[in-house]
Amino acid sequence: MATYKAPLREIDFVLNDVLKVEQLSKLPGFEDATPDTLLGLIEEAAKLIEDKIAPLNAPGDAQGCTIKDGVVTVPDGLAEAYKLYWQAGWVSLCNPTEYNGQGLPFTLSKVVDELLCSGNVAFALYPGLTMGCFEAIHATASDEIKNTYLPKLGNGEWTGTMCITEPHAGSDVGAAKTKATPNGDGSYSIEGGKIFITSGEHEMAENIIHFVLARLPDSPPGVKGLSTFVVPKYLVNKDGSLGARNKLKAMNIEHKMGINASCTCVMQFDGAQGWMVGAPNTGIQNMFVMMNLARILVGLQGLGQCELATQNAIRYAQDRKQGKAPNGKEQIIEHADVRRMLLQMKATTEGARVLAYETGLYVDIAHKHPDAAVREEAQDWVDLNTPLVKSFCTDSAFDLGSMAIQVYGGHGFITEHGVEQIARDSKILCLYEGTNGIQAMDLVRRKLMMNGGRLPQRFFAKVREALKTAGAEFAYISKPLAAAVDDLEATTKWVQQSYKSTPDDASFGCVDFQRAFCLTYLGYNWLRMAQAAAQHKDAGFRQAKHATALFFAQRMLSQVSALLANVRNPAAELMQLDAANF
Numbered sequence: 001m002a003t004y005k006a007p008l009r010e011i012d013f014v015l016n017d018v019l020k021v022e023q024l025s026k027l028p029g030f031e032d033a034t035p036d037t038l039l040g041l042i043e044e045a046a047k048l049i050e051d052k053i054a055p056l057n058a059p060g061d062a063q064g065c066t067i068k069d070g071v072v073t074v075p076d077g078l079a080e081a082y083k084l085y086w087q088a089g090w091v092s093l094c095n096p097t098e099y100n101g102q103g104l105p106f107t108l109s110k111v112v113d114e115l116l117c118s119g120n121v122a123f124a125l126y127p128g129l130t131m132g133c134f135e136a137i138h139a140t141a142s143d144e145i146k147n148t149y150l151p152k153l154g155n156g157e158w159t160g161t162m163c164i165t166e167p168h169a170g171s172d173v174g175a176a177k178t179k180a181t182p183n184g185d186g187s188y189s190i191e192g193g194k195i196f197i198t199s200g201e202h203e204m205a206e207n208i209i210h211f212v213l214a215r216l217p218d219s220p221p222g223v224k225g226l227s228t229f230v231v232p233k234y235l236v237n238k239d240g241s242l243g244a245r246n247k248l249k250a251m252n253i254e255h256k257m258g259i260n261a262s263c264t265c266v267m268q269f270d271g272a273q274g275w276m277v278g279a280p281n282t283g284i285q286n287m288f289v290m291m292n293l294a295r296i297l298v299g300l301q302g303l304g305q306c307e308l309a310t311q312n313a314i315r316y317a318q319d320r321k322q323g324k325a326p327n328g329k330e331q332i333i334e335h336a337d338v339r340r341m342l343l344q345m346k347a348t349t350e351g352a353r354v355l356a357y358e359t360g361l362y363v364d365i366a367h368k369h370p371d372a373a374v375r376e377e378a379q380d381w382v383d384l385n386t387p388l389v390k391s392f393c394t395d396s397a398f399d400l401g402s403m404a405i406q407v408y409g410g411h412g413f414i415t416e417h418g419v420e421q422i423a424r425d426s427k428i429l430c431l432y433e434g435t436n437g438i439q440a441m442d443l444v445r446r447k448l449m450m451n452g453g454r455l456p457q458r459f460f461a462k463v464r465e466a467l468k469t470a471g472a473e474f475a476y477i478s479k480p481l482a483a484a485v486d487d488l489e490a491t492t493k494w495v496q497q498s499y500k501s502t503p504d505d506a507s508f509g510c511v512d513f514q515r516a517f518c519l520t521y522l523g524y525n526w527l528r529m530a531q532a533a534a535q536h537k538d539a540g541f542r543q544a545k546h547a548t549a550l551f552f553a554q555r556m557l558s559q560v561s562a563l564l565a566n567v568r569n570p571a572a573e574l575m576q577l578d579a580a581n582f
Contacts, residue, residue, distance in 0.1 A: 014353055015038065024361070030105055041104075065263040091155060093108055113297060120261070136287070140277050141230065141278065142277075161199050161209070176213055178213065198264055210274075212230075248270065296359055296390070299394065300389075309422045358381075394426070401426045449499070456492050477523065509567035
């Protein structure tokens with residue numbers, strides 16, 4: 001069975017030595033969020049996850065969820081673990097204090113999300129969707145709705161969902177047909193079916209709050225005619241007590257490739273009573289409040305699975321004896337090809353951790369910094385980084401899950417070792433909250449174009465500033481990084497122009513472009529990590545960081561030029577191929 005130990009030294013290094021997390025305690029309201037306080041909380045979360053939640057991962061996958069007469073039963077131990085988790089305060093970390101939150105940094109909550117998603121990513125979906133639902137209601141609802149639902153969503157006592165997808169309306173949310181008819185008393189009657197609803201039905205919480213995308217009778221077609229509604233499983237009385245069961249139910253649960261301990265439901269709303277959140281026909285904007293932060297969370301899910309795959313592959317390779325390497329040693333970690341895989345796993349996971357944590361840091365700065373110009377710049381970084389975090393961390397999770405199986409050899413294909421579950425659990429991360437192809441289109445169509453191309457220019461300027469401070473001892477990474485940045489900037493200009501004149505060219509190359517952008521960003525991360533690690537007191541840590549940075553510079557950063565050459569190739573002839581001739 002795959003086992004998990006929180007990488008606390010690595011987290012400390014990234015937060016303190018690389019990202020200088022002490023800056024959070026200088027933001028208004030975060031004065032108590034000192035590095036020592038944050039690390040203490042992270043250590044406490046790690047103990048709970050390692051001891052109580054991670055051990056449920058493999059059994060929960062094997063048992064899965066069941067449904068009978070609309071009632072979903074989750075795997076043994078999950079309900080008790082969820083109660084322990086929310087009562088200990090881990091769901092409420094970054095929520096506002098007025099709604100039973102602790103008012104701590106978003107960054108801290110994302111670090112804990114990584115730990116939880118390493119330990120048990122299926123379990124992590126229950127609090128994860130709850131926080132997404134909380135964020136959407138908090139951003140757009142009336143005070144009455146906030147006061148009714150947020151106190152118990154805010155601490156995790158109630159759970160939440162996001163009800164968007166319909167059988168005919170996946171990525172094309174504008175095709176949604178679920179209806180919302182006014183009841184004449186301020187509420188609406190919700191009718192329709194939704195699929196792929198994570199945590200749609202279970203008995204772990206006394207109420208489930210559904211955030212539902214639906215269409216008013218007189219709404220315009222497409223995405224401009226969508227509105228959002230809060231629809232509780234149980235109606236809430238004026239005094240906050242629970243009333244009658246609402247007219248909604250789980251019709252089925254999906255039988256999935258992975259995340260089997262997460263109940264993914266087919267939901268039917270048969271005249272369920274709901275209340276509009278936000279203005280009519282602003283549903284798509286309201287949903288994206290939830291979805292943008294959810295995409296960052298999904299990136300952390302991917303990072304968690306990257307860490308799980310990497311540490312298990314390393315442990316196995318250190319112990320497994322098979323043949324003899326040229327140095328005479330028998331452990332497979334001494335074989336060059338196995339070492340290549342392990343270094344790729346380390347380079348990916350550790351570089352992605354900086355990307356994910358730094359994005360969380362920018363969220364806090366964008367929300368809290370007293371200087372409007374600083375907030376604007378931080379929000380630019382959040383906007384730019386969101387598709388990068390979501391796509392790179394989740395693609396890497398699946399790739400590293402597969403690589404872990406390869407390190408284990410035939411034993412990796414056997415269920416009892418647990419690494420095959422990593423690959424199965426991770427694939428969905430590349431698909432939900434917008435497929436990674438959609439993330440690439442978001443990067444090319446929106447993020448490169450926003451504010452006259454300001455977002456990528458901030459990135460290029462920041463990397464070049466870092467390159468100026470790189471001494472000769474870091475030339476092994478600063479030199480290829482400088483070349484990658486130049487190539488990426490030139491190709492960015494080509495993409496920006498190409499999208500205006502020949503959009504198929506830009507669209508055809510967008511996934512390669514996104515990958516090149518992510519690898520360049522990781523090059524920037526590895527330069528900073530190499531510089532910080534050179535000052536580390538632990539000689540073994542310094543050696544490992546240098547070797548991993550060197551591997552990234554020589555064997556991963558070098559991929560950028562080939563990817564960008566792909567991007568610049570025209571696609572007209574390929575798009576002219578008749579679909580029937582495929």
